[in-house]
Structures are given as C-alpha cells and as structure tokens.
Amino acid sequence: MAYMVMSTNPAHISSAPSTTTSDYQPIERSLVAPNAEDFTMRLLVVEDDRDAADYLRKAFREAGHVVDHAADGEEGLVLALDGGYDVLIVDRMLPRRDGLSLVAELRGRGDKTPTLILSALGQVDDRVTGLRAGGDDYLPKPYAFSELLARVEALARRGGPQAADTVYRVADLELDRLAHRVTRGGQEIVLQPREFRLLEYLMRHAGQVVTRTMLLENVWDYHFDPQTNVIDVHVSRLRSKIDKGFEPPLLHTVRGAGYIVRDIAR
Amino acid sequence: MTSLGRLFRTTAFKLIAAYLVAFALFAASVIAYLGWHTQRLVISQATEAIQNESQILEEQYRVGGINRLVQVVSRRARAPGAGLYLLTSFNGEPLAGNVLNLPLHFLESPGWKEIEYVRSEEARGAPSRALVKVLFLPGEFRALVGRDIVEREELRRIIIQPALWGLVVLVVLGLAGGVFVTRRVLKRIDQMTATSETIMAGNLAGRLAVDGTGDEFDRLALSLNAMLERIEALMMGLREVTDNIAHDLKTPLTRLRNQAEDALRTAGKDEEWRAATERTIEESDGLIRIFDALLMIARAEAGQAREAMVVFDLAETATNVAELYEPVADEEGLDLVVEVQPPLPVRGARELIGQALSNLIDNAIKYSRPDLPATRNKVTITASREGARARLVVADQGAGIPEADRVRALERFVRLEASRTQPGSGLGLSLVAAVVHLHGGTIALEDNAPGLRVVIELPLEETPPA
Numbered sequence: 001m002a003y004m005v006m007s008t009n010p011a012h013i014s015s016a017p018s019t020t021t022s023d024y025q026p027i028e029r030s031l032v033a034p035n036a037e038d039f040t041m042r043l044l045v046v047e048d049d050r051d052a053a054d055y056l057r058k059a060f061r062e063a064g065h066v067v068d069h070a071a072d073g074e075e076g077l078v079l080a081l082d083g084g085y086d087v088l089i090v091d092r093m094l095p096r097r098d099g100l101s102l103v104a105e106l107r108g109r110g111d112k113t114p115t116l117i118l119s120a121l122g123q124v125d126d127r128v129t130g131l132r133a134g135g136d137d138y139l140p141k142p143y144a145f146s147e148l149l150a151r152v153e154a155l156a157r158r159g160g161p162q163a164a165d166t167v168y169r170v171a172d173l174e175l176d177r178l179a180h181r182v183t184r185g186g187q188e189i190v191l192q193p194r195e196f197r198l199l200e201y202l203m204r205h206a207g208q209v210v211t212r213t214m215l216l217e218n219v220w221d222y223h224f225d226p227q228t229n230v231i232d233v234h235v236s237r238l239r240s241k242i243d244k245g246f247e248p249p250l251l252h253t254v255r256g257a258g259y260i261v262r263d264i265a266r
Numbered sequence: 267m268t269s270l271g272r273l274f275r276t277t278a279f280k281l282i283a284a285y286l287v288a289f290a291l292f293a294a295s296v297i298a299y300l301g302w303h304t305q306r307l308v309i310s311q312a313t314e315a316i317q318n319e320s321q322i323l324e325e326q327y328r329v330g331g332i333n334r335l336v337q338v339v340s341r342r343a344r345a346p347g348a349g350l351y352l353l354t355s356f357n358g359e360p361l362a363g364n365v366l367n368l369p370l371h372f373l374e375s376p377g378w379k380e381i382e383y384v385r386s387e388e389a390r391g392a393p394s395r396a397l398v399k400v401l402f403l404p405g406e407f408r409a410l411v412g413r414d415i416v417e418r419e420e421l422r423r424i425i426i427q428p429a430l431w432g433l434v435v436l437v438v439l440g441l442a443g444g445v446f447v448t449r450r451v452l453k454r455i456d457q458m459t460a461t462s463e464t465i466m467a468g469n470l471a472g473r474l475a476v477d478g479t480g481d482e483f484d485r486l487a488l489s490l491n492a493m494l495e496r497i498e499a500l501m502m503g504l505r506e507v508t509d510n511i512a513h514d515l516k517t518p519l520t521r522l523r524n525q526a527e528d529a530l531r532t533a534g535k536d537e538e539w540r541a542a543t544e545r546t547i548e549e550s551d552g553l554i555r556i557f558d559a560l561l562m563i564a565r566a567e568a569g570q571a572r573e574a575m576v577v578f579d580l581a582e583t584a585t586n587v588a589e590l591y592e593p594v595a596d597e598e599g600l601d602l603v604v605e606v607q608p609p610l611p612v613r614g615a616r617e618l619i620g621q622a623l624s625n626l627i628d629n630a631i632k633y634s635r636p637d638l639p640a641t642r643n644k645v646t647i648t649a650s651r652e653g654a655r656a657r658l659v660v661a662d663q664g665a666g667i668p669e670a671d672r673v674r675a676l677e678r679f680v681r682l683e684a685s686r687t688q689p690g691s692g693l694g695l696s697l698v699a700a701v702v703h704l705h706g707g708t709i710a711l712e713d714n715a716p717g718l719r720v721v722i723e724l725p726l727e728e729t730p731p732a
Contacts, residue, residue, distance in 0.1 A: 140558075142550075142554055144547070144551075194589060220586065220590055222586075222587075222590075222617065222620050222621075222624075223617055224617055224618075224620055224621035224624060225555060225558065225559075225621070226590065226624055226628075229594070230590050230591055230593070230594050233593040233594050233597060234590075234593055236593075237593055256544065256547075
C-alpha cells in the first residue's frame with residue numbers, strides 16, 4: 001500500500017535538475033554574494049523584530065545594497081514618504097501602524113514605490129488581502145533570504161528589458177514577444193506555449209536570479225507548493241532546447257536559489 | 267438546601283402550583299355563585315309566598331273582622347307543612363297561630379325579619395330559621411306570617427360543603443401529583459446532570475440514558491448524545507493528530523539536531539561545514555512545509571478561505587496542473603492522460619483546488635509502478651460534468667489502497683504501512699479531503715483495478731464564469 005501523501009523530501013526541493021541536462025554545472029552563489037552585473041538598491045526594511053531586522057540589514061548589505069530600517073509603521077511611513085527607495089520591505093504586523101495600512105496610505109498618496117510584504121500569515125487569502133492593499137509581492141515567513149533577495153531584485157526592475165520592449169535579447173538568444181518567435185544565432189527554436197512564457201519571464205529578468213516559486217507564480221499563476229521538482233523539469237526541458245548545441249550556455253542554475261539567464265562572457 | 271426545597275424550586279412544581287391556585291380560585295367562585303343563587307331562590311320563593319299570604323290575611327280582616335281572621339289563621343296554622351302564623355291583640359296576647367311562644371319583641375315593628383323560633387306543637391325541638399313579615403292591622407292587632415327557610419341551610423349542607431371539601435381534596439391531590447411529577451422530572455434531570463458531570467470529569471465515552479418513551483427528555487438526551495458523539499470524535503481526532511504531529515515532527519527535528527551536532531563534532535573543512543549547513547536548511551524547509559500543510563488543512567477545515575472564493579473553470583485548472591506535472595510524469599516513464607469537458611464553472615479557492623489536484627497527481631506519479639513492464643503505466647486525469655456536479659478523477663495504475671484502509675488514508679498524518687519507507691508527511695490526502703469538504707464536495711477512494719482512483723465531486727456554479 002503505497003499511498004502516502006505528499007513529498008516533503010527536501011532532496012526534491014532544492015536539488016539541481018536531475019536528468020536530461022546533467023552536463024550542466026550549477027553556479028555557486030553564496031546566499032548573500034552579489035551578482036556579477038549587480039546594481040545597488042536603496043531599500044527600506046520596516047520590521048519591528050530587532051533580530052529579524054538586523055539579519056535583513058546585514059544580508060542585504062552583504063549583497064551590496066543600502067538598507068534603512070524603521071521599527072514601526074509610523075516611522076516606516078515617514079521614511080518611505082521621504083522617498084528615494086527602490087523597494088520597501090514591510091512586515092505585515094507592526095506596532096503603531098500595521099503593514100497593510102502603511103502600504104494603503106502610501107498608495108493613497110500616489111507613492112508607487114514597489115513594496116514587498118512579509119508576513120507570518122501565509123495562506124492564499126492572506127496573500128490576496130496583502131496584494132489588494134497595494135503590495136506588489138507577498139512573501140510568507142519563514143522565507144529563504146535568497147528568495148527574498150530574488151524577489152526584491154525583480155521588483156526593482158533594473159538591468160532588465162523595459163516592459164515596452166517587444167524583443168528580449170541575451171547574447172545571441174532573441175525572443176520576439178509579438179511574433180512569439182525564439183531564435184538563437186539566427187536559428188529558430190520551436191517552443192511549447194508554456195516554455196515560451198517561461199523563457200519570456202526568465203529573459204525579462206535577465207541577469208537576475210529567479211526562484212522556483214517566482215516561476216510558478218508568474219508563469220503558471222499558482223502560489224501553492226508543488227512539492228516535487230516540477231519546475232526543475234520544465235526548466236531542464238527549456239534548457240535542452242535553447243542551450244544544447246550552442247555556446248555559451250545562457251540558462252544557469254543558481255544553487256540554493258533558482259535560475260538565471262545571463263551571458264557569462266559579458 | 268433540603269430536597270423538598272429543591273423540589274419546590276423546580277419549574278415543573280411552580281407550574282403545577284400556579285395551575286392549582288388558578289383552578290382552586292375558579293372552583294371556589296363557581297361554588298360561591300351556586301350557593302348564592304340557590305339561597306336567593308329559596309328566599310325569593312319564601313318572600314313571594316309570604317307576600318301572597320299577608321295580602322290574603324289583610325283581605326280577610328277587612329271583609330270579616332278579627333273573628334274571621336282568627337278563624338282563617340287557626341285553620342291555616344293547623345294545615346300540614348304550613349308556614350308560621352301568629353295573631354296577637356294590641357297588648358301582645360296571642361289570639362291564634364302556631365308559634366304562640368314567640369318572644370313578643372319580634373312584633374314590635376312591622377316589616378321583614380329573619381328569626382330563630384321553635385314551633386308551639388313541638389316545643390322541645392331544635393330551633394329553626396324562618397323569614398317572617400310582621401303586619402300591623404287596624405285595631406292594634408298584629409299578625410306575623412312566615413316561611414321556614416331551613417331548606418336554605420339544607421341546600422348549603424348538600425351542595426356547598428361537599429364542593430368545598432372536594433376543593434380541599436383536589437388541592438391536596440394536586441399538590442401530591444405535583445410533587446410526584448416534579449420528583450420524576452427532577453430524577454431525570456439529576457441523572458442527566460450526574461452523567462454530564464462524569465463526562466466533564468473526563469469520561470468522554472459517557473452517554474445520557476434514553477428510556478425509550480420518546481418523551482421530551484428522550485429527545486433532549488438523544489440530541490445531546492449526538493453532540494457528545496461528535497465532540498468525542500473530534501477529540502479523538504485531535505488526540506491522534508497531536509500524537510502524530512509529535513511523532514512526525516520529532517523525527518525530522520531529531521535528524522536536524524543530529525546533523526548539526528555531527529557537523530560540530532566532525533566537520534573540519536569549509537566544504538563539510540557548508541554541506542552540513544545546507545542539509546540543515548533543507549531539513550528546516552521540510553519542517554516548514556509540514557507546518558504550512560497543517561495550517562492550510564486547519565484553515566480549510568475551519569472554512570476560513572471562503573472569502574477568497576471566486577468562480578473559475580475546473581477543467582482549465584485540471585489542464586494547467588496536469589501540464590505542470592507532465593514533464594515529471596514523462597521522466598518517470600508514465601503517460602499523463604488528461605480528459606476534460608470544459609467549461610466546468612466551480613465556485614471556490616482556485617489555489618486550494620490547485621494544491622489539492624497537485625497533491626493527487628504527485629501521489630499518482632509517486633505510487634505508479636513504472637518498473638512493471640506489462641502495460642505502459644498511465645495516470646489519468648478526467649474532469650467531467652455529472653448533472654449539477656463537476657467530477658474530477660485522478661487515477662493511477664499503481665498498487666492502490668486496500669478497501670479497509672481507504673477511509674484512514676484521508677486522515678491527517680496517516681501513512682499506510684507500505685508507504686512508511688517513502689518520503690512524505692502523510693498530509694497530502696487529508697489536505698485534499700479538507701479542501702473538498704470546504705467546497706461542499708465529496709471525495710471517494712476507489713479501486714482502479716489496478717491502482718487507485720480518487721473521485722472528487724464539487725457543486726457546479728450554474729452561471730458560467732464571466
């Protein structure tokens with residue numbers, strides 16, 4: 001009788017894709033090491049727990065970013081309104097003014113600074129209320145710092161193509177969003193619709209680490225836990241189409257974090 | 267408080283006492299009315315007779331003078347069953363009549379009187395009562411005409427007194443009955459109280475006695491018993507879950523601790539530290555997943571996700587989730603077959619349904635047996651319309667679950683023996699069951715011969731999604 005129920009085998013969660021493209025060497029990236037083509041972000045962390053705040057400050061600084069910290073919602077609002085931040089990281093439960101109200105107040109005043117809400121409440125409806133209040137992303141606690149970093153970098157939207165760009169390019173890989181066409185070195189690559197969207201998302205965030213949950217959320221529009229290495233298998237397939245037989249490899253696995261599309265040679 | 271005091275304070279006794287008082291008041295007023303009426307009847311008959319007679323006597327006196335009157339009175343006084351007659355001269359000397367020994371003061375004024383008297387011919391008899399009228403006739407003669415009203419006393423004796431006694435008996439019997447009924451009620455209540463006290467003291471298996479009469483106490487006891495049944499089941503479930511959580515969380519926690527300890531003891535090189543730390547993170551991630559799954563189940567069971575419900579196409583969700591798993595199935599050498607009949611509009615939490623479907627497909631892939639060469643293994647996902655319900659079936663060709671274990675398989679943390687060796691928390695199917703129940707649906711585990719078929723039915727939302 002072999003039914004049980006769901007895999008919590010950690011081996012499935014963070015292992016590199018196991019099969020088809022095992023000739024691939026994953027990139028080692030320390031949890032906090034900066035990316036090659038890094039940029040410096042100005043971040044505001046609004047978090048009342050001192051240990052958590054210290055940890056975030058230290059980790060973001062080691063990743064090469066500038067971090068300010070506010071210990072309650074009112075202070076956070078004042079600092080955020082002063083402006084100049086690339087991303088706000090706001091805890092949901094805060095003294096004096098809670099995170100959702102802070103974000104709603106900012107949005108009410110026309111401030112569009114990308115905001116990520118951190119919360120111990122991680123269920124579907126919590127996420128919905130968080131995003132409805134004006135948050136741009138929502139990350140339940142406990143989280144991996146690599147996940148937070150990847151999401152904050154994605155929110156900052158720097159270094160990648162602009163939303164208006166119809167053609168994304170990385171080295172000799174080209175993705176035409178209007179014609180739904182992908183070529184590498186001028187050679188057409190046939191992709192399934194889902195593979196196309198996967199590559200589109202990865203290339204929009206070229207040079208940034210993209211985590212498995214980000215892919216599941218943005219390409220499949222699900223926020224649940226897929227348990228097994230489903231995303232890894234999809235990425236492996238995509239990689240075998242766009243990287244096999246070409247040099248240099250463009251779609252890399254970042255150990256302990258996710259994936260990145262970039263031209264290492266650059 | 268004494269037991270009698272307790273008795274008097276019961277609702278049943280108070281009700282009975284109130285009824286008794288009301289009834290006694292009513293009965294007393296009926297008796298009073300009856301008595302008053304009969305008395306009036308007797309008096310009015312006597313009055314009428316006396317009035318007639320006094321007219322006749324006056325008439326006779328006018329016509330024939332005192333001699334004639336003496337004659338008439340004497341004759342009438344002697345008639346059997348006669349009334350009272352007395353005729354006196356101006357100085358009080360009796361001339362004729364049958365109450366000659368009547369004290370003279372009765373005759374001092376004219377008009378109606380009620381008197382006690384003794385008849386002349388039976389002087390030794392007991393006094394009796396009479397209604398009389400005294401007439402002053404011309405020539406200083408005085409006449410007294412009367413009627414016995416002893417009947418009135420008689421009537422009182424015959425009607426009123428038994429009625430009053432009856433009333434007394436009734437009140438006594440009523441009170442006795444009240445005490446009896448109340449004591450019975452009190453006994454049932456005391457039994458119930460005693461039973462519920464033992465239940466509160468921890469004997470959750472205790473049940474209220476049902477005596478089978480189908481009365482209100484039985485019905486109350488039955489519904490309370492049903493409630494106790496449900497509470498007991500929930501408590502049992504909770505206890506089992508607590509035990510299972512303790513076991514299933516302690517295992518990875520112990521592993522986590524051992525790994526850290528091991529690293530502390532033996533790791534020397536940087537890579538060893540790094541590997542140990544990575545294992546620690548992986549192990550923590552596993553724990554976090556278990557907690558997430560538990561929370562999700564708890565919230566689905568508590569119905570907290572209802573606000574996030576929207577109308578979505580179940581067929582589309584089934585296709586999407588199946589597509590997510592298709593490459594994994596392919597790697598495992600399985601066919602993932604998807605058959606859907608869109609549209610299947612369902613109101614619900616799309617994410618939760620997606621998670622449930624993902625758990626099912628994940629299980630189906632995990633427990634398929636690609637090593638068996640006989641037929642190419644298939645995992646089939648079908649979503650179809652069955653009347654007013656959407657039916658979602660995930661079927662595999664693995665080992666299946668024996669019938670005896672199917673209900674248990676849906677419970678939290680239950681990992682059937684053969685699957686103990688496989689990784690997993692034992693929460694996947696119970697999450698599926700919780701999600702299905704949250705949506706007002708049903709779930710059944712069936713034999714796919716070979717393999718397992720999980721059949722889920724959800725109510726269709728009749729207005730198609732916009």
